[in-house]
Amino acid sequence: xxxxxxxxxxxxxxxxxxxxxxxxxxxxxxxxxxxxxxxxxxxxxxxxxxxxxxxxxxxxxxxxxxxxxxxxxxxxxxxxxxxxxxxxxxxxxxxxxxxxxxxxxxxxxxxxxxxxxxxxxxxxxxxxxxxxxxxxxxxxxxxxxxxxxxxxxxxxxxxxxxxxxxxxxxxxxxxxxxxxxxxxxxxxxxxxxxxxxxxxxxxxxxxxxxxxxxxxxxxxxxxxxxxxxxxxxxxxxxxxxxxxxxxxxxxxxxxxxxxxxxxxxxxxxxxxxxxxxxxxxxxxxxxxxxxxxxxxxxxxxxxxxxxxxxxxxxxxxxxxxxxxxxxxxxxxxxxxxx
Ligand code: TF8
Numbered sequence: 001x002x003x004x005x006x007x008x009x010x011x012x013x014x015x016x017x018x019x020x021x022x023x024x025x026x027x028x029x030x031x032x033x034x035x036x037x038x039x040x041x042x043x044x045x046x047x048x049x050x051x052x053x054x055x056x057x058x059x060x061x062x063x064x065x066x067x068x069x070x071x072x073x074x075x076x077x078x079x080x081x082x083x084x085x086x087x088x089x090x091x092x093x094x095x096x097x098x099x100x101x102x103x104x105x106x107x108x109x110x111x112x113x114x115x116x117x118x119x120x121x122x123x124x125x126x127x128x129x130x131x132x133x134x135x136x137x138x139x140x141x142x143x144x145x146x147x148x149x150x151x152x153x154x155x156x157x158x159x160x161x162x163x164x165x166x167x168x169x170x171x172x173x174x175x176x177x178x179x180x181x182x183x184x185x186x187x188x189x190x191x192x193x194x195x196x197x198x199x200x201x202x203x204x205x206x207x208x209x210x211x212x213x214x215x216x217x218x219x220x221x222x223x224x225x226x227x228x229x230x231x232x233x234x235x236x237x238x239x240x241x242x243x244x245x246x247x248x249x250x251x252x253x254x255x256x257x258x259x260x261x262x263x264x265x266x267x268x269x270x271x272x273x274x275x276x277x278x279x280x281x282x283x284x285x286x287x288x289x290x291x292x293x294x295x296x297x298x299x300x301x302x303x304x305x306x307x308x309x310x311x312x313x314x315x316x317x318x319x320x321x322x323x324x325x326x327x328x329x330x331x332x333x334x335x336x337x338x
Contacts, residue, residue: 031066034250036082036092037075039198043222045280046094046242047071049149049273053244056265061258077197079178087248096151096240102212104137108321109329111181113310116239117337119150119278124336128242130328135243142248146266150238150274151216152281157229158212159205162294164233164302166190166309175201175213181317185237188310195296205229216240217284218277226291233296234285235306244270 034057040046047069053065075081075090078099084090100107109115118120125131126148135145156163156174163169170190176182178195186193196204204210205228212229219225220232244266251259285295298306318326 002195029064031064034065034067034091035070035075036067036094037070037073037081037090038094039073039078040071040219040304041223042071044071044151045218045273045277046151048276049209049269050094052272053265053269056269057113057262060265067115073197073199077199078266079197082143082245083318085245086249088142088247090247092244092246094149094242094244096242098177098182098238098240100138100243101179101181103141103143104134105320106134106137106322106325108179108181108317109134109325110241111179111185111238112315112317112321112326113181113185113237114307115329116333119152119239119274120334121333122150122239122241123274125329125332128332130215130332134201138243139244139248143152144246144248144251144261145243147244147270149242149244149270150277151242152216152218152277153216153236154238154240155219155220155232156212156214156235156237157232157293159208159228159230160211162231162233162296164298165305172211173209175204175210180320182238182315184313184316185310186312189306190309202228214238216281217288218280221284221287221291226288226293229293231294231296232288234298235303237306237310328329 036050036053038044038046050069054069057065057067075093076084077095078095079102081090081093082095082100082103086092097107097110102113116125130264131148135148137171138145156169158172160172161168166189172191174186174191174193175196176186176193178197183195194210196210201213201226202223202225205213205225213225214235214237215225217232220229245263254262289295314326
């Protein structure tokens with residue numbers, strides 16, 4: 001036993017150089033490992049995007065990088081993984097913008113209810129200068145934001161009753177992401193919101209500790225939420241971008257060329273992921289109906305009731321987010337919304 005552990009110990013230590021760059025006994029540089037963790041499962045459009053990214057980086061570097069993908073919150077929830085990126089113990093993750101607000105309040109601008117009119121406008125604003133400025137606010141937190149991907153427009157599910165107006169939401173216990181704007185929005189709608197990491201959500205719905213939640217239809221279907229939820233209302237109340245991000249500690253140890261390779265792959269895989277996500281989304285309402293859910297489309301008047309009820313949230317967070325930033329994003333949206 002002693003001998004075995006000694007051999008393992010030696011094998012573990014041999015050839016270790018800077019960062020996670022290792023040299024084999026033959027003097028050949030070993031692969032640099034990039035661990036990417038997400039909360040969603042392998043069927044998610046997000047995971048498909050990561051597979052593209054893996055292929056691009058591994059091919060583009062002639063195998064100098066190995067990208068390892070971990071789904072299902074195996075490496076922890078969004079908040080924990082971002083912390084690991086800052087420490088340099090995990091290389092990459094791709095959270096929704098909402099939990100990023102804990103690091104940089106600027107991201108909360110995207111949490112404002114009924115902000116983006118459609119995906120096309122969201123792409124243009126996120127990929128433009130204001131989107132970049134918000135990504136850059138992560139740098140001094142130890143994280144490099146590489147590209148926006150898409151989670152999507154969020155829809156409301158619950159297990160109690162069909163929701164057509166804010167009045168129907170009264171008193172329902174709704175899980176939200178860990179974000180103050182989301183909490184305020186659901187309070188304004190008369191619900192009883194409670195924040196929770198994604199990994200605990202399914203069990204909470206199953207056990208009835210919450211009545212409902214909100215997520216894009218792809219997630220509701222592909223994570224099998226229809227097994228524990230009966231009603232879904234197409235409210236489109238928030239648009240959730242993802243941010244594909246990398247640890248600054250890891251990033252700073254890379255050559256300019258490798259940084260370029262990774263950044264380009266993150267953007268290209270993101271363009272693919274957005275497309276794929278939108279393709280998938282088209283079938284999801286039908287899939288959910290077939291799986292037994294009641295899918296409720298709202299009339300323009302009912303939508304307006306939701307929008308009116310949450311209008312005050314903009315004022316409420318004006319100081320925290322910054323009035324200028326809110327105005328800048330609104331102006332960008334207006335510019336592209338033609
Ligand atoms: C949520 C988000 C999640 C993602 C993911 C688990 O509800 O929409 O889909 O952030 O990383 O927590």
